[in-house]
Amino acid sequence: MNRRKFLRRVPAWAAILLAWPVSLRAGILASPVATNRLRPPGAVPEDLFAGRCIRCGRCVEVCPYHAITLLDIRAGVFAGTPLIAVEQIPCTLCMKCVQVCPTGTLARIGQEQTRMGLAVINRFTCLAWSGKTLCRTCYDKCPFKNRAIVLDRLKPVIREDTCTGCGLCTHACPVTDDLGLKAVNIEPIYAHAE
Amino acid sequence: MPMQSETAARPAGPRPVQSGRAGGAGTTAGRYGPWRLLTLFLAFLVILVNPFLNYFFGINWLQGWYQSLGVGHLWFVSPLEGLESLLVTRSLYLPSLIGMAIPLLLAFLLGRVFCSWICPISFFAEIIERCRLPGSRRRGGRVRFGHHLIWFALVAELLLTMILGAPVFVVLSPPGLVGREIMMAVFSRRFALEGLFLVAVLAPELAGRRVFCRSFCPLGGLLALVGARRRMVVTLAPERCIECERCSQACPMALRPARGETLSVYCWNCGACVDACGPAALAFAWDGADPGSRAGVRFAYHFAQGRNEHAQEK
Structure with a gap:
């Protein structure tokens, strides 16, 4: 291909790029982080994540619980980044992944500084809050028992300043509603912070 | 020049024609080829076995693949991936820089030896080369593009990364994808869709030689530049x-x-x-x-x- 031929094709390429459906473009750049879909501990804010992570998969490999999974090309530019589906396998806060991350995408933090998200209790579906039984599974499973989840007149209450968003409560929760959500879900409220 | x-400066006139390359003093036939193949095989073996070790035996001594490889406490970071990460986030991270130092030093002293002696794509290419269409073995094969395209690939890749604000090569790096596919197969019992890109990279090898490596690989371009x-x-x-x-x-x-x-x-x-x-x-x-x-x-x-x-x- 010579230069003239190449230059002649430039408008065609520009047209294709502009005609590319906006929805698809948004899909390519859309973050996979959502309710119960979280980054491993110590993750940088989500708008930096795709740029900083080099997709080496080492966090996935060292995770002894296989909680961290790798996204594929359906996640657009986030292909190859790690994600935890907490209702399937929650994070046990062993902090092995933050030790191996070569780019600082997962900062080297401790268990208590971890903020993967915040547990939020749905008081309509929660067995204890709706008065069906005296369920306190989440309270029992919380690694920061009596600190991150406390019992207020036998009903679980989340303490926002202590909850790490590890998802052990979500995984243990016996309730699953029509949308596949539990009665206690992790919301990634810190993902876009800073 | x-x-x-x-x-x-060579003397003109007829030269002594030697028959065959085997035999004769000073013959070097086959000296590096088998070693190169062995090195490529071992390098492939590293990324082949480490998902199994990690998944089934919980041995974390080896992690990752040729985007970042962890050997004990020693880290390697692929220079182009590290550079992309640095350009997009505009932040320096010391472990990442240290991890990039050894591959860069290797390229600086020995040239693109990662590409020819380590990269899993080269391993596959050498395998394919041994069972390929006749005639394509010669002179770079039938499918050929200019050598200098590799600089355009490198610049285009970096520009696209900075325009998108999201890295391009880390997502579709062929040597990285090999590792990712093996790991996905072991950890998730399925292959990632982007593995098709590997097929696209290796398909020209049936009729050409190192078509992608020679003219299109941005990492190869960076290593060539450093070396x-x-x-x-x-x-x-x-x-x-x-x-x-x-x-x-x-x-x-x-x-x-x-x-x-x-x-x-x-x-x-x-x-x-x-x-x-x-x-x-x-x-x-x-x-x-x-x-x-x-x-x-x-x-x-x-x-x-x-x-x-x-x-x-x-």
Whole structure:
């Protein structure tokens, strides 16, 4: 291909790029982080994540619980980044992944500084809050028992300043509603912070 | 220019024709080929076994693949991936920089040896090369693009990364994808869809040689750039050269070692030409020839060379 031929094709390429459906473009750049879909501990804010992570998969490999999974090309530019589906396998806060991350995408933090998200209790579906039984599974499973989840007149209450968003409560929760959500879900409220 | 003057300095007239490359004192046939294949195989074995070790045995001594490889507490970070990460986030992270140092030093001293001696794509390519269409084995095969395209690939890749604000090569890096696919197969019992890109990269190997590596791999471009003034080069002893052109037939990068093109920025020190050379005119040399005169001309000479070659093809 010579230069003239190449230059002649430039408008065609520009047209294709502009005609590319906006929805698809948004899909390519859309973050996979959502309710119960979280980054491993110590993750940088989500708008930096795709740029900083080099997709080496080492966090996935060292995770002894296989909680961290790798996204594929359906996640657009986030292909190859790690994600935890907490209702399937929650994070046990062993902090092995933050030790191996070569780019600082997962900062080297401790268990208590971890903020993967915040547990939020749905008081309509929660067995204890709706008065069906005296369920306190989440309270029992919380690694920061009596600190991150406390019992207020036998009903679980989340303490926002202590909850790490590890998802052990979500995984243990016996309730699953029509949308596949539990009665206690992790919301990634810190993902876009800073 | 020194390389051309070397060619001109050769005595004219008929030369002794040697039959076959085996036998005879000073023959180097097959010296590097088997070792290269072994190294490529071992390098592939590393990324093949480590997902199994991690998943089934919980052994974390080895992690990752050729985007970042962890060996115990020693980390390697692929320079282009590290550079992308640095450009997009505009932040320095010391472990990442240290991890990039060893691959960069390797490229600086030895050239693109990662590409020819370690990269899993090269391993597959060498395997494919041994069961390929007849006729395509010669002179870079049937499918060919200019060498200089690799610089466009590198610049385009970095520009696209900075425009998108999200890295491109880390998502579709062929050597990285090999590792990712193996790991996905072990950890998730399925393959990732982007593995199709590997098929696209390796398909031209059926009719060409290192088509992607030679003209399109941004990582190869970066390593070639870093290794432009490498210490280790293949040097030519013009008085021993019989101009049989076996080296040109052997070169997977479609260079002509007998005309001094091994000194160019595009040579990746695989040693195929050294193996093919009957009279042992080609040899690896540490800081070979005269580095002073060679360094300055490399880019200029081979840009011109590439253009001439291109013009001839048309």
